[in-house]
Amino acid sequence: MHAGREGQMEHEHIGDGGRHDPADHEDHGNHDGHEDHEGHDGHEGHSLAMFRDRFWVSLVLSLPVVVTSHMIMEWFGYELRFTGIEWIAPVLGTVIFLYGGKPFLAGAAAEIRSRQPGMMLLIGMAITVAFVASWAASLDWFAIEVWWELSLLIVIMLLGHWLEMRAIGQAQGALAALAELLPDEAERVTSTGDVETVRIADLAVGDVVLVRPGARVPADGTVVDGSAELDESMITGESNPVPRGEGDRVVAASVAADGSIRVRVDALGEDTTLAGIRRLVAEAQESKSRTQVLADRAAALLFYVAVGAAALTMLVWALLGAPDTAITQSVTVLIIACPHALGLAIPLVMSISTSKSARNGILVKDRLALERMRKVDAVLFDKTGTLTKGEHAVTGVAAEDGIEDDELLALAAAVETDSEHPLARAIVAAARDRGLRLPPARDFRPMTGRGVQAYVDDTAVAVGGPALLRELGPDAPDGLSGRIEQWQQRGAAVLYVIRGGGVVGALALEDQVRPESRAAVEALHQLDVRVAMITGDAQQVADAVARDLGIDEVFAEVLPEEKDSAVTHLQDRGFTVAMVGDGVNDAPALARADVGIAIGAGTDVAMESAGIVLASDDPRGVVSVRRLSASSYRKMLQNLWWAAGYNLAALPLAAGVLAGVGFVLPMAVGAVLMSLSTIIVAANAQLLRRVDLNPAAIATG
Structure with a gap:
């Protein structure tokens, strides 16, 4: 997660009653996308606001550089002459290089120190070569100057990174939104029966709090008096309020839709369900999938390909007697080869999928479990508490x-x-x-x-x-x-x-x-998934439920410690198995399965045996998980193909293979294309938000 304010928020906000300015949610401490795909933080200490500010300042400074460029004046047929015009580009270009290019130069230095060359080093090399060549030309040591191209390159790079961080920030803003769900204050019932208003941080386990209609429950606890319909959608993803009365458990941040209840506090701060969900989402967003590992290797390989291609481009053009073109096209190769889109392809999809799933009551603890879910062709449900109430x-x-x-x-x-x-x-x-x-x-x-x-x-x-x-x-x-x-x-x-x-x-x-169980089984059958059920009940009881729901296979009269053998039995027959249980006595089976899914765990998100936790007790959530898995994987592959395909197609053009027919890819156009590929990848990942994870919609659709 972000190392700045959000990291602090994760430890301080839950249970402390404090609120944070919504603007803080934009000011991310790190550029997580690079931390994920490069294995280190190339933007340590850099915030979204910093990229935004540097972009606008650099854009304003670059306008005089572009307007006073001889090449631009020739293209557009105008001429500017005044004293000192020749120093506008070197002076402002240097400011842009040092100010606007600082994040990339710092990132390049960090990659060199960690011996993990990647995108930031490529960008740093490109702008440094362009900067040195331009100064050499300004001092009449060299024939070519690319001040305007250098300036626009940095501006476009800053814009691309700003948009990228904004997209990632929107995906991870769900965590900050979870923290904002808690109220600032609570109404504590004193020993004399009076009600006093206190800060959340002043509550203690055992206190009794009054929750009025429309108010949020300030902490996890048990209802000791009264009854109300509670909106628990932020935990379970279910939009319908659920009745809660004396003796029932309630979770922090749920809303009393009607009626007042008195709740005895059982858990505060980091021990609450809400805090547990935030930890799970954070861990899932920081974990890597198999596809992410593939992207990491491709990005690292691309660095060496880019450096080799740039060196070869410079050598060939130099031998052809065009040293100016040698420099510009080798810099263009370095720009084109930046694995920016490739680096963003997977982390952004991961961030969006985990935050979206959390909002729908699907808590992903293990990214690999979610990735494997798309291949599942057999789902084994525990009967009691899962298919039944x-x-x-x-x-x-x-x-x-x-x-x-x-x-x-x-x-x-x-x-x-x-x-x-x-x-x-x-x-x-x-x-x-x-x-x-x-x-x-x-x-x-x-x-x-x-x-x-x-x-x-x-x-x-x-x-x-x-x-x-x-x-x-x-x-x-x-x-x-x-x-x-x-x-x-x-x-x-x-x-x-x-x-x-x-x-x-x-x-x-x-x-x-459960009334939803039949719809869940039917939806899985439509996906060509075999549905099995396991229970310790008598055979006739299990058979009756199986007939009622249309289940394909039944394991009955099974002891809790023998449930994992049923999973093994299905796996031995060639099935990729997802085990769905309540997490109480199903731990061995959940761990044995290819994908372990704990269901109905809205007040117990710390189950270690399951890779995926469904906060609600709706078995149709299993279908939601499979849909999310397939959609996420599809977006990852689309992004990888676009990012890698773009580099493969653009590198030869940047090197100048079409120079014989009069086409040489300009450096600025290369920068635009590189940033455009990043924006396309980011936009494609955003389409994942349109996937409907509502169980009812999936069951009927």
């Missing part, structure tokens, strides 16, 4: 004659109201979702391992599984046996409702399949 829901109600299904559900919910069992909560939730009125129940009594019992309208009502039937004696009515058998074949949990000593109905409860 990991929470039981009522999926079937069967009542005896004389009682309605809703009446049976309300009766069961009344008995289960005081129970804390997950199945009990599912029954009560189902009754509330249907808007049922629950009859009053009293004398609630749990029956360990069998069920619960209470009195409703002075009649004993019990709810429980087969063990309850065996204890109380009644058999399930024949009219229910068919439905119950179907539920059991699906692996559903069956609970019976017994009233007054007789069975009046039964309920089926199953792990709830």
